[in-house]
Amino acid sequence: MLSGVIFGGRIRLIYLLFLFFGLTQQIQAIPKFMDSDCSTKECISEESELGDGRSMAAMNAMSVIDGTGEGFQHHGVVKADESSVTCNSMEGVLPSESKAYGHVENLPIDYSSLDYMGIGFDANLAGEKLFQLSERFAVFFRELPGEFLSFVEKISLGYRLLFYLILFALFFLANIAFVIVVTVISNRIFNKKEHYYESKRKEIIDIVSPYFYDELDKDEEEEILEQLSQYSSLKDRQIILNVLLEGKRNFVGESSSKIKDLYRVLELHKLSLRKVRFGNWYKRSMGLRELAFLGTVDFKDKIKKYINDRHQHVRAEAILSYMLLDDKNPFGFLLELKYAFVRWDSFSIYYTMYFNGIEPPPMVDMLDHPDREVRLFLLRMISIYNRLDAVKKVAKCLLDDDPEIRQEAIITLRSLEYFRVKEMMKKRYDEECYPVRLEILRSMKHFIEDQDISFLEERVRKGSFAEVFEAVTLLYRFSDYGEQRLWVLNKELEGKIEEFIKHVAEPRNKSIA
Amino acid sequence: MAMTKDNLNLNAKKTIVIVEDNDMLSKVLEYRIKKDGFQVEVFDNGEAAIEYLSSNPFDLLITDLYMPFINGSELIQHVRDKISADVPIMAISSTHEEDIIANIFNIGANDFIVKPFRAGELSVRIKRLVK
Numbered sequence: 001m002l003s004g005v006i007f008g009g010r011i012r013l014i015y016l017l018f019l020f021f022g023l024t025q026q027i028q029a030i031p032k033f034m035d036s037d038c039s040t041k042e043c044i045s046e047e048s049e050l051g052d053g054r055s056m057a058a059m060n061a062m063s064v065i066d067g068t069g070e071g072f073q074h075h076g077v078v079k080a081d082e083s084s085v086t087c088n089s090m091e092g093v094l095p096s097e098s099k100a101y102g103h104v105e106n107l108p109i110d111y112s113s114l115d116y117m118g119i120g121f122d123a124n125l126a127g128e129k130l131f132q133l134s135e136r137f138a139v140f141f142r143e144l145p146g147e148f149l150s151f152v153e154k155i156s157l158g159y160r161l162l163f164y165l166i167l168f169a170l171f172f173l174a175n176i177a178f179v180i181v182v183t184v185i186s187n188r189i190f191n192k193k194e195h196y197y198e199s200k201r202k203e204i205i206d207i208v209s210p211y212f213y214d215e216l217d218k219d220e221e222e223e224i225l226e227q228l229s230q231y232s233s234l235k236d237r238q239i240i241l242n243v244l245l246e247g248k249r250n251f252v253g254e255s256s257s258k259i260k261d262l263y264r265v266l267e268l269h270k271l272s273l274r275k276v277r278f279g280n281w282y283k284r285s286m287g288l289r290e291l292a293f294l295g296t297v298d299f300k301d302k303i304k305k306y307i308n309d310r311h312q313h314v315r316a317e318a319i320l321s322y323m324l325l326d327d328k329n330p331f332g333f334l335l336e337l338k339y340a341f342v343r344w345d346s347f348s349i350y351y352t353m354y355f356n357g358i359e360p361p362p363m364v365d366m367l368d369h370p371d372r373e374v375r376l377f378l379l380r381m382i383s384i385y386n387r388l389d390a391v392k393k394v395a396k397c398l399l400d401d402d403p404e405i406r407q408e409a410i411i412t413l414r415s416l417e418y419f420r421v422k423e424m425m426k427k428r429y430d431e432e433c434y435p436v437r438l439e440i441l442r443s444m445k446h447f448i449e450d451q452d453i454s455f456l457e458e459r460v461r462k463g464s465f466a467e468v469f470e471a472v473t474l475l476y477r478f479s480d481y482g483e484q485r486l487w488v489l490n491k492e493l494e495g496k497i498e499e500f501i502k503h504v505a506e507p508r509n510k511s512i513a
Numbered sequence: 514m515a516m517t518k519d520n521l522n523l524n525a526k527k528t529i530v531i532v533e534d535n536d537m538l539s540k541v542l543e544y545r546i547k548k549d550g551f552q553v554e555v556f557d558n559g560e561a562a563i564e565y566l567s568s569n570p571f572d573l574l575i576t577d578l579y580m581p582f583i584n585g586s587e588l589i590q591h592v593r594d595k596i597s598a599d600v601p602i603m604a605i606s607s608t609h610e611e612d613i614i615a616n617i618f619n620i621g622a623n624d625f626i627v628k629p630f631r632a633g634e635l636s637v638r639i640k641r642l643v644k
Contacts, residue, residue, distance in 0.1 A: 202536070209541040213632055215548070246537045253631035355609075 200239045204231070208243055211262060212255040228266055241268050241290060248293045263294040273302065281311040288314070292321030300325045308338040316345050320352050329361050334374055341373040346380065364390045372402050379405070383412040391418045398424060403433045410439040419447035426455055434464065441470035448478050453485060460489055460497060472500040526552040527572040527643050532562040532588060533605070534580045541632070542575065549636055551643070559583025559591075566596050573643050578606035578617070586620060593621035601642040605630075 207227050210216060216224075231240060247259050263269060272295070275287030288306060291299045303325065306318035323330040330353065334341075353360065363378045367390070379397065382390045397409035398421060413421055425440045432440065441459065444452060459471035475482035483501075490497050503509060529551045533539040536557065543553045554571070556562040560582045566574070574592060578585035589602055604617045607628040617625055624638055 205537050205540045209537075209544045212541050213545060213548075243537060246535070247541070248629075250535070250538050250541075250629050251632055252629045253633065255632045256629070 196235075197239060200231070200236055201243060204228070204236075204240055204243050208240075208247070208262070212247060212251060212258060225262075225265060228262070234271065237266075237268060237271050240266065241271060241294075244268070245290060245293055260294055260296070264296070269295055269299070276302070276306065281314050284309070284311070284314045285317040288317045288321045292324040295325065297325050304333075304336060307333050307336050312342065315339060316342070316348060319345060320348060323349065323352060323358060324356060327358055330358050331361050331363065331366065331378075334366055334369060334378075337371065337374065341371050341377065343373055343376075346373075346377040349377070350381070350384070360385050360387070362389065363387060364393045367393045367397065372405060375400075375402075375405055376408050379408040379412045383415040386416065388416060391416055394418075395421050395424075398428070403436055406432070407436050407439050410436065410443055414439075414443040414446060417446065422447050422452075426452075429455075434466075437463075438466055438470060441467060441474065445474055445477070448474055450481075453478070453482060456482075457485060457489060460486075461493065468497060469500055469503075472497060473504050476501065476504045526550065528552045528554060528570065529573045529575060529639065529643070530562060530566060530571045531555045532557075532559060532574070532576040532580065532585070534558060534577060538577075538628075542635070545632060545636060546639060549640065551639075559585070559588040562588060563591055566592060571600065573639065574600065574602045575639070576602065576604055578604055578608065578613070586617065589617065589622050590620050603638065603642060 207224055211221065211224050228240060231237060241263075244259050244263055248256060251259070269291065272287045272290040275283045276291070279287060284306065288303060291303060300322060303318050303321045306314055307322060309315050309318060319333050322333045326332055352358065360381050363382055366378055367375060369375055369378070375397070379394060381387075382394060391413070394409050394412050394416070395418065397405050398413075400406050400409065410425065422444070425443070429437060429440055441456075444456070448456075453475065456471045456475050459467050460475070463471060472486060475486050486497065486501050490501060529546050531539050531542050531546070531553060533542065533555070534557045539555050539557070543555050546553050551572075554565060554569075556565065558581050559576075562574075562576070563583065574589075576585045576588050580588075583591075585604055585606070589604065592600070592602060598621075601623045602621060603624040603626065604622045605626050605628060606613070606617075608614065609627065614625055623642060626635060626638065
């Protein structure tokens with residue numbers, strides 16, 4: 001049915017193409033047709049050049065057509081070159097051979113009218129000629145569609161064009177057939193592979209599932225190992241690996257240890273290492289993941305060099321694998337980094353730690369890391385894991401050259417509630433860049449005291465919009481005295497901060513600190 | 514309405530229904546639960562499970578939360594509303610989100626276990642629920 005629709009569609013398409021080409025040819029044929037034949041006026045003007053009796057009749061006709069009575073002269077001059085050529089050719093073929101001029105040739109020409117050339121004008125004769133001409137024109141226009149269509153038919157159904165169209169259609173059909181054949185074959189191959197994979201996977205799951213429990217006796221375990229070792233092809237071993245990985249994701253504890261044992265006993269790590277060494281970036285990443293989930297800490301050194309792999313995904317995977325394998329110093333990889341640490345990696349690291357229950361190591365010493373992204377990452381980790389042992393080192397980061405580090409250090413210190421740096425931050429306030437100044441103000445809400453009011457008032461007087469907003473919020477929320485000072489300041493500043501105070505005082509904005 | 518074996522007073526092996534789309538996990542669970550002496554019915558989606566649960570008695574439902582067609586929450590809701598208000602239900606998921614976990618208990622689950630879990634722990638929990 002589908003093929004019927006496809007082929008039906010194709011046939012309709014081909015038919016449409018034929019139609020399209022036919023129409024194109026017809027459209028192209030119109031100017032050709034008009035070029036191949038003279039326009040009525042030209043024909044008549046040509047006749048006027050003949051110098052025989054026809055010229056008079058033509059002259060008369062032209063006068064009538066133009067409606068000016070001067071058509072003859074006009075066309076005689078403008079079309080002189082063309083008409084002379086055309087008329088010469090006409091002289092050779094007239095009257096029987098030129099089909100294109102048939103409607104003009106058949107005019108009854110009175111040769112005696114030569115006498116009138118340049119002498120006079122016979123109105124009766126001219127009227128008669130005009131009548132005859134108009135009749136001829138009527139015949140011409142009646143015949144025109146038929147001639148035109150036969151002309152178009154001749155062109156559009158010419159053998160050469162047909163040949164090309166048929167060739168094109170065949171090529172088109174061949175292409176379609178090729179695509180269909182390729183799709184069907186690849187689909188069959190894919191289905192076959194998938195079927196094989198599924199059937200083997202089910203077999204392996206049936207064999208492996210009892211192994212995940214620790215209640216098997218040695219004979220049962222050996223029997224399972226023997227059954228699994230019969231799967232020797234790379235494909236089958238990869239299926240075993242995938243099943244073990246799946247098991248590792250679902251189980252912890254004893255089952256997890258047994259899965260790792262199975263990985264080692266079946267020497268599946270060789271397959272993983274092979275992928276890591278020789279695969280493309282995806283296979284290398286997968287190999288690293290297998291080693292991390294199913295391997296032991298011994299593989300840490302093998303993973304280490306991929307921390308600086310040229311492919312970013314491999315690097316990221318290597319970092320996570322390294323962390324998973326070395327739970328004593330999961331951030332050891334930071335000392336090995338040669339590539340810039342990507343901010344996205346810090347998220348992956350955090351989630352890997354969170355979901356695998358990895359505790360961060362002491363990070364104090366690493367805060368001197370040359371890579372600013374690493375320093376930022378460590379500051380965030382210190383904040384998340386509330387590492388109070390790093391407070392002093394974080395406070396030193398307030399003097400870092402990088403403003404982003406200083407900003408992150410303020411945020412970290414705020415989350416650690418380390419307020420001893422308040423005076424230092426206040427002193428540095430004017431030297432700081434805008435984002436850092438804002439962070440300082442935001443931090444002050446945690447440790448604002450009476451002696452800070454003058455500092456905040458200064459911010460209200462001189463600060464930018466955001467600084468004024470933060471300072472007003474702090475003063476308003478600090479105490480009644482703070483609020484009173486705000487209204488005094490408002491008077492001093494001629495009502496410039498009234499809107500800020502009203503905004504902060506609005507009960508709906510209470511949550512905005 | 515409730516078609517538990519307690520209601521029907523049957524003195525047979527207790528039936529545990531597992532609804533889990535991960536065939537590897539369901540196979541392992543099935544193996545373990547059978548070994549613990551229960552009868553097990555396994556389904557890989559909520560729709561098929563509802564069809565079974567509507568017409569067959571069971572003693573415990575273990576369901577994954579994320580499944581095709583009908584997810585675990587919908588299944589629990591359906592069982593509580595239309596099949597049995599008392600039969601114990603255990604949900605399994607890898608989610609750590611408190612809202613989701615709280616919702617599962619609100620709609621009537623009796624227990625929740627987060628993946629990855631210890632097989633032995635699951636076994637203990639099952640026995641406790643079936644008792």
